[in-house]
Amino acid sequence: MDRIVVSFILNGxxxxxxxxxxxxxxxxxxxxxxxxxTKIGCREGECGACTVIMNGQAVNSCLIPAAKAVGxxxxxxxxxxxxxxxxxxxxxxxxxxxxxxxxxxxxMIMSAKALLDRNLTxxxxxxxxxxxxxxxxxxxxxxxxxxxxxxASVMCEAAVRGGGK
Amino acid sequence: MWQEYLFPKDIGExxxxxxxxxxxxxxxxxxTDLILDMEAGRHGVKTLVELSRIEELxxxxxxxxxxxxxxxxxxxxxxxxxxIKQKAPALSQGxxxxxxxxxxxxxxxxxxxxxxxxxxDTAIPLxxxxxxxxxxxxxxxxxxxxxxxxxxxxxxxxxxSTCEVLSFLHVxxxxxxxxxxxxxxxxxxxxxxxxxxxxxxxxxxxxxxTGASIAMGPVGPGPRRATEAENRLVGGLISPETVLEASKLxxxxxxxRDSLVRGSKKYRMSVISTLxxxxxxxxxxxAQA
Numbered sequence: 001m002d003r004i005v006v007s008f009i010l011n012g013x014x015x016x017x018x019x020x021x022x023x024x025x026x027x028x029x030x031x032x033x034x035x036x037x038t039k040i041g042c043r044e045g046e047c048g049a050c051t052v053i054m055n056g057q058a059v060n061s062c063l064i065p066a067a068k069a070v071g072x073x074x075x076x077x078x079x080x081x082x083x084x085x086x087x088x089x090x091x092x093x094x095x096x097x098x099x100x101x102x103x104x105x106x107x108m109i110m111s112a113k114a115l116l117d118r119n120l121t122x123x124x125x126x127x128x129x130x131x132x133x134x135x136x137x138x139x140x141x142x143x144x145x146x147x148x149x150x151x152a153s154v155m156c157e158a159a160v161r162g163g164g165k
Numbered sequence: 166m167w168q169e170y171l172f173p174k175d176i177g178e179x180x181x182x183x184x185x186x187x188x189x190x191x192x193x194x195x196x197t198d199l200i201l202d203m204e205a206g207r208h209g210v211k212t213l214v215e216l217s218r219i220e221e222l223x224x225x226x227x228x229x230x231x232x233x234x235x236x237x238x239x240x241x242x243x244x245x246x247x248x249i250k251q252k253a254p255a256l257s258q259g260x261x262x263x264x265x266x267x268x269x270x271x272x273x274x275x276x277x278x279x280x281x282x283x284x285x286d287t288a289i290p291l292x293x294x295x296x297x298x299x300x301x302x303x304x305x306x307x308x309x310x311x312x313x314x315x316x317x318x319x320x321x322x323x324x325x326s327t328c329e330v331l332s333f334l335h336v337x338x339x340x341x342x343x344x345x346x347x348x349x350x351x352x353x354x355x356x357x358x359x360x361x362x363x364x365x366x367x368x369x370x371x372x373x374x375t376g377a378s379i380a381m382g383p384v385g386p387g388p389r390r391a392t393e394a395e396n397r398l399v400g401g402l403i404s405p406e407t408v409l410e411a412s413k414l415x416x417x418x419x420x421x422r423d424s425l426v427r428g429s430k431k432y433r434m435s436v437i438s439t440l441x442x443x444x445x446x447x448x449x450x451x452a453q454a
């Protein structure tokens with residue numbers, strides 16, 4: 001089987017990888033690029049553990065052929081922090097105790113980030129809709145929702161202080 | 166699974182690639198169902214053909230009393246469209262219920278129709294709204310009423326993705342005295358299959374119902390129209406009694422299976438009328454708004 005070359009922007013950097021033509025994005029990230037923060041739960045789009053952001057939209061990377069990612073901007077959990085400085089959503093998840101085993105957390109954070117990147121004042125319904133496709137089997141969802149709301153407040157205040165809208 | 170993943174530049178090239186594949190090439194839209202089917206060993210695809218670089222298929226536009234939706238338009242785009250919210254509200258409501266945010270960001274309306282599931286969240290509203298689909302194939306273009314895009318057996322489409330391309334959907338714009346609504350019964354709000362769903366479109370002249378269209382699923386191999394209930398409504402005056410009487414008639418077109426996932430036949434036959442009553446009432450309210 002002829003391999004293909006897949007090129008896209010990953011966490012801000014251009015990457016080029018040679019892979020099998022039927023490779024899925026989640027496997028490319030984990031196996032070829034060693035970015036194992038993106039988790040595999042169900043492999044059928046039902047659990048959200050593999051959520052990454054593609055061109056600003058949260059997607060299930062287990063359902064995205066690597067070939068479909070060509071030319072796109074992909075963001076994974078590894079690209080969320082600034083060096084050692086955690087992202088406000090990551091901090092809020094820790095502070096609110098929105099993590100137990102941690103397996104769903106990268107996907108939850110990517111879904112939350114896709115929401116907060118375009119809306120810093122989400123309603124309760126919008127928060128729930130954003131993470132409705134992410135399943136957590138440990139904590140329940142109350143602390144996760146609180147963490148996202150807290151992160152939204154922090155990010156909104158920072159935007160205002162920074163002279164944003 | 167597949168060996169080639171191609172991005173044709175126009176619809177003609179897409180049809181030509183499919184033709185060259187002689188059954189082994191297939192259109193992939195969002196792929197949220199197709200990928201799972203292929204992983205389960207179905208289809209035997211060698212070449213996947215994605216339409217995302219055909220820009221004319223990316224848009225939702227209004228032309229001559231119709232909303233034109235390109236094959237690449239995702240559920241998330243439909244949810245965000247003010248045009249669809251205002252002029253085809255049942256479709257907007259249906260798109261919001263499909264899958265999860267991640268699925269809606271990638272799954273297309275066209276794919277939801279071609280997949281031909283009997284209770285697809287966007288297809289049931291499209292049937293009630295009287296949509297049609299434009300299909301490009303080796304022998305040129307054809308336009309079908311959406312119900313004619315469904316075959317006689319379960320999840321069977323009359324659009325063959327190994328040689329044809331669903332290019333556009335056309336949805337009649339809702340007029341000033343028209344309204345539509347979508348109701349879904351489910352176990353949870355995200356990532357759950359509908360136990361039952363009903364969409365309704367109503368046209369009014371004052372207090373008289375001049376047009377009614379009701380679509381339901383999954384109560385047969387594909388979406389079903391509730392013809393007797395529609396006939397009961399047309400010509401009648403708006404009243405809770407009229408709506409209730411019509412709602413009771415929808416079961417005449419329902420023949421659901423016992424399903425471990427969706428519920429028993431007996432249960433679903435018992436609740437479908439209540440859902441129809443809700444859908445008709447909301448469509449009437451929408452028409453009066």
